[in-house]
Amino acid sequence: MSNKFIGKSVKRVEDKRFITGKGRYTDDIVLPGMTYAYILRSPYAHARIRSIDYSAAEAMQGVVTIMTGEEVGHYGVPCGWQVNFKNGDIMKEPPHPLLVKDKVRHVGDAVAMVVAETRELAQDAAEAIIIDYEVLSAITDASKAVLPGAPLVHDDVPNNICFDWEIGNPKAEVDEAMASAHHVTSLDFVNQRLSPNAMEPRSYIGQYDNVYDKYTLYTSTQNPHLIRLLMCAFVLGLPEHKVRVVGPDVGGGFGSKIYHYTEEALVTLASKKIGRPVKWTETRSEAFQTDAHGRDHVTHAEMGFDAQGNIVGLRIKTFANLGAYLSTFGTAVPTYLHGTLLQGLYTTPKIHLDMTCVFTHTTAVDAYRGAGRPEATFLLERLVDLAALEMGVDPAELRLKNFIPAFDGVTQPGYQTNVALQYDSGNYHSVLERGLEMLGYENFRKEQAEAAKTNKILGVGFSTYIEACGIAPSAVVGSLGARAGLYEVGQVRVQPTGKISVFTGAHSHGQGHETTFAQVVADRLGIPMEDVDIIHGDSDTVAFGMGTYGSRSLAVGGSAIVKSLDKIIEKGAKIAAHKLECSADDIEFKDGKFTVKGTDKSLSFGDIALTAYVPHVYPANLEPGLDFSSFYDPTNFTYPFGCHIAVVEIDKETGFTRVKRFIAVDDVGNVINPMIVDGQIHGGLAQGIGQALFEGVEFDENGQITNGSYMDYTMPRADDLPMFELDRQVTPCPHNPLGVKGAGEAGCIGSTPAVVNAVIDALWSAGHKVKDVRMPMTPERVWKAMQPA
Amino acid sequence: MELNGSYILPASTQKIWEMLMNPDTLAKVTPGISRLELESENVYKAIAEVKIGPVSGKFEGKAEVLHPVAAESFTLNVHQNSKIGNVSAHIKMHLKAVSEHETELSFAGKAHMSGLLARTGNRVMSGVANTLTKQFFQNFEDELAAKAEV
């Protein structure tokens, strides 16, 4: 153990290839004899396919093969999480075919795949395919899809309800608490649908090798092993040991590259069929139609308070839109990743969520950065801020009054919530107090009062959040319906010369694992970082893995590596003891040296590595070699938390809203690389602010996405955002060896309600007492909120 | 998308009606239409090239005249397909004599778009529709003037 790298802002080792244009993303890969696929998609949200005529297309120049639902429609992609109805019935799980035979169910639903010599020829041929559609009426709003007479997405799913679900205290107890409340704040709102928009469009290459009867799939994925497992066991029935899945450099994921997509199986099938590699890369337009979307909740929420301002109850009714098909984790997001976070940071004694998950004629909805937890934070933090305005009390005071008291999870027990989880450790008051200090709260209120008289009004919005990360204890998620375990694998191979190859099942697509994991390994072994290589993303080199999502990589994947390091040090001590002629208990490992305690007799880590592989002088009964693999299955989720504060300025004439300041005080447990953690927070903040002010997928009444391009879907750009003001607090995670909690999603979870609350605060300061401005809060919507009713 | 409007044309209702029912004239005055062929009674095959905001494309499809009441009204059903998306429109047309030599032509209906058109064209679509409508009536007037000269 040494202390040279952990906690330091070590510059990233992966950067060099990216800044010089040498990154290798899937679409950059060219294989000999490669062909190109184009997927013909439905232009309608709901239509019956009367006929498909591809005879002309098939005869066109350069066309290698054309596949339709007739050929592959019996294959379909699965859902990875079973959630049951309140009455115990199993959720409705209609098939999601690779290509549709009978009925298309959303704009972009795949109907045919053309494989040709070039991308352009494939597209030309696809355009010559004639499909006769009978257009049917479509439904896109989850709260309306359940009404009698709404068009059905799947004929055998009544009222389009996939399942209904509840969590919390018995409903009657919550009703009673609400009835006795002194004040009830209620809010109807839409947590709008977002498109994840990783900058690299999804890209896949299928390659079948008939010599070894082996398939290789290159895929822009967050979890190569999971894709291999799903595709082999649930989709194509291929032998898993004959399939290699590689996730090379991946240009961002944010959740959208977790899921097993139909196109991964399609290129795999096609490559076997034609005996050549098949590449498919989506266009951005296709990404808007087919990359799983996020959020899309329609909610009625109520929070009750007693006369002293203590929260007495929380009651919520939500319709969650799942889209037309179940994506891999689509069912878990509005339930176990959402309902379980409704305790927030508060001591709320009675909580009840009534959730209905609904099919609509839209793109599938699944986890997008935060996944269920931003929706939970949004409703809690909007309610608390609004309640403060309604009751005429200070929003920060109201929070401090209702926060759960600090607990470290070591000398004090974890905090048992009313919604299943047990928080590991927390100190919630201090992050808010630090945030207020950074803001200069008192001063701000004076500035605000002055600004209220001018054309540029000011508002401040608070958001204090908690999230459940480090996903997840397998037994817990298994009992809740997950169809997979959520442990991680970490293998550490010490080479004979003492250099280290680390194989991790986590996958880096921007998070910087090649750096942070190497920092951990180098410090634990007391060796230079250059001696450590982090290898990820290839199922043939990495034993197994569950991948990167749910802010889990370091907390779960890092812990698996630490377990292997412990085994290496333990074995190294035995080898050292033998060579130094003492007991292994007398060996101390520090700064890369095995030393006999209290002496200057020592052997370097390199000496021990060499001895392990050249075992001439070696303990009896000890295997040669120094290579350990470990599975780490966490005992609990981790619970990062923090306080986000937004200051906005609104132009009264135009409604244009500018984020003037954004303060974030996050507690993500121990920090290995502060620079990288800050970067993760920055990115999350931009996405969260994006939801509040800019982003949102819009559908017309026929289910067409009306803003499915970067000309129409507003992505946050550099001049839309301020420099962020960050600070950190550290409450270590008590149940993993690194004490880390996870930082990937925090920024995105806390920031959205802070911005909305700031806008509402500004509007109230100018006398416009509105409860909500629908997101994205465009200038038009904010301006309308300021006009007399 | 809603389509509404009216325009006063300097000719009798009978004359306007005849022109509207003549595929050659219609092809000439309708912006973007390059060919209009009579397929069967009241059903035309239509080929059009239109640039709508950021997207442009060649459309092929059918136009159908429904419920024609001579010199009074008819309904136009249009379904056009293209690589960039499909358009279907259902428009009611009314002719009303303003005077012996003047006719008010009004229309009301809805158009639905799909594909790239819906995704990237929607934002500018109503503006485009207005422009196309203006062009249509301008062309119609020009055609009337040309006919008068003959």
Next chain:
Amino acid sequence: MPKISLTVNGKTHTHEVEGRLLLVHYLRDTLGLTGTHVGCDTSSCGACTIHLDGKAIKSCSLLAAQADGSSITTIEGLAPDGELHPLQEGFKEEHGLQCGFCTPGMIMCAADLLSHNPDPSEQEIREGLEGNICRCTGYHNIVRAIQYAAQKSAVAV
């Protein structure tokens, strides 16, 4: 098929290209310069930004045939082999990249910005990046990376 001849990163190339071939696809597929990325289909994201005759352009908005006779620099040619341009260094030092996909376009765009305005304010940098989208960094560290490069270049002069 039109025949084009152009200089890319100091090397002359002559090819027959399909009339509809976009410059970005010529660079990626014909020349194998995959550092220039395609992130959208509406010329909105800037991942494909390169320098054409010294000016930053989006290589998806030009046909290869239109680039005939021009001189092009891509991310691969921004600095001599083994060296880093101050901007490349700045992006590394200030953690101006995460997934790396938008990075080449960001760097090429920023290089153009600094060539016109060697000492830009924060606001000028943000406005200069208007045509480039990053989904990972929230732009905070990209702004700092460009400030780093501006400062470093000023010292060098």
